Amino acid sequence: EKGTYPYYMLKEINDQPTVMRRIVKEYTKQNGSVVIEPEIVEKIKASDRVYIIACGTSYNAGWVGKALIEKMAQIPVEVHLSSEFGYNMPLLSKNPFFIFLSQSGETADSRQVLVQTNRLGYPSLTLTNVAGSTLSREADYTLLLLAGPEIAVASTKAYTAQIAVLAIVAKAIGDASGNEQSEKFDIAHELSVIASIMETIIDEKATIDQLVTEYLSDTRNAFYIGRGVDYYVSMEASLKLKEISYIQAEGFAAGELKHGTIALIEKGTPVFGVITDKKTAAHTRGNLKEVESRGAHNFVISLASLSKESDQLVLPDVHSLLTPLVSVVPTQLIAYFATLQRGYDVDKPRNLAKSVTVE
Numbered sequence: 001e002k003g004t005y006p007y008y009m010l011k012e013i014n015d016q017p018t019v020m021r022r023i024v025k026e027y028t029k030q031n032g033s034v035v036i037e038p039e040i041v042e043k044i045k046a047s048d049r050v051y052i053i054a055c056g057t058s059y060n061a062g063w064v065g066k067a068l069i070e071k072m073a074q075i076p077v078e079v080h081l082s083s084e085f086g087y088n089m090p091l092l093s094k095n096p097f098f099i100f101l102s103q104s105g106e107t108a109d110s111r112q113v114l115v116q117t118n119r120l121g122y123p124s125l126t127l128t129n130v131a132g133s134t135l136s137r138e139a140d141y142t143l144l145l146l147a148g149p150e151i152a153v154a155s156t157k158a159y160t161a162q163i164a165v166l167a168i169v170a171k172a173i174g175d176a177s178g179n180e181q182s183e184k185f186d187i188a189h190e191l192s193v194i195a196s197i198m199e200t201i202i203d204e205k206a207t208i209d210q211l212v213t214e215y216l217s218d219t220r221n222a223f224y225i226g227r228g229v230d231y232y233v234s235m236e237a238s239l240k241l242k243e244i245s246y247i248q249a250e251g252f253a254a255g256e257l258k259h260g261t262i263a264l265i266e267k268g269t270p271v272f273g274v275i276t277d278k279k280t281a282a283h284t285r286g287n288l289k290e291v292e293s294r295g296a297h298n299f300v301i302s303l304a305s306l307s308k309e310s311d312q313l314v315l316p317d318v319h320s321l322l323t324p325l326v327s328v329v330p331t332q333l334i335a336y337f338a339t340l341q342r343g344y345d346v347d348k349p350r351n352l353a354k355s356v357t358v359e
């Protein structure tokens with residue numbers, strides 16, 4: 001029930017801190033270790049490559065999952081769009097393990113891949129929000145996202161829940177392999193910190209509403225740019241913006257803009273820069289300068305430790321592996337307010353269904 005909220009999407013954005021705490025409660029122990037079925041950990045540890053298969057927002061979460069698993073578990077990960085993978089399957093490694101990401105657990109594009117990997121006898125795990133869903137029943141293992149029903153067509157809390165559960169999986173494998181970075185990573189603590197920070201960001205929503213008026217009220221297009229995980233969040237941020245506000249938005253690798261796409265920057269084009277990674281912050285700022293000198297209206301979302309006074313939104317610092325969990329929240333609110341301001345239905349955008357059961 002959306003209760004006193006005007007839209008499900010706003011309620012679901014607000015649910016995120018609670019979902020983070022629920023995931024901590026369900027998947028971690030007092031001593032800081034994570035609890036998932038040992039067989040899942042063993043099977044992934046025994047594989048030589050993980051293939052993440054998903055669509056849309058779940059696909060965008062998959063990229064963050066790749067970063068987490070590769071860093072903590074030291075297993076190579078490939079991320080694929082279900083609708084492409086099924087019909088043009090790449091050469092697979094000797095012992096692949098498949099992770100299907102699907103909020104609904106009913107997405108036909110993802111299911112056709114699972115049917116094939118089952119036929120080939122490969123082990124699989126589904127991360128889904130819906131117990132007993134098709135992808136859950138047909139995969140060898142399931143981990144639930146515990147996000148509660150997601151009603152708004154635009155996915156928000158399922159995205160952050162997917163990243164949190166993928167972090168749990170990555171740590172479980174890392175710990176089982178004696179990885180030092182993984183053992184030192186107090187995930188329960190970090191996710192609890194993130195839950196509180198999400199609350200403070202959501203409390204700032206009037207500021208975000210105001211900034212959206214300033215940046216997006218009469219624009220047809222917009223860009224989100226970043227590098228590494230900030231690029232992955234940019235892809236999700238732009239999907240959210242276009243699917244509900246109908247502003248044509250593109251998420252771009254900051255360093256790649258100058259290889260062509262920068263031609264689209266005109267006077268006043270909004271460019272959102274996501275900066276949460278110390279390694280790449282200076283480079284992304286350089287790219288923001290490049291677009292600014294071509295007339296872009298820059299909007300910088302940065303972590304406090306990497307921020308400049310001129311940045312539009314500064315987010316409290318969080319663990320470097322989990323920054324997408326906080327940087328995505330303002331972008332969800334940006335999409336929400338842009339849509340409200342344009343007078344569109346936030347929860348039911350045109351041409352879209354919540355669960356896509358055709359290929």
Ligand code: F6R
Nearest residue numbers: 056057058102103104107154155
């Ligand atoms: C976007 C959105 C879609 C879904 C996609 C996959 O906000 O909701 O892009 O993420 O259709 O759906 P699931 O995760 O149910 O497989």
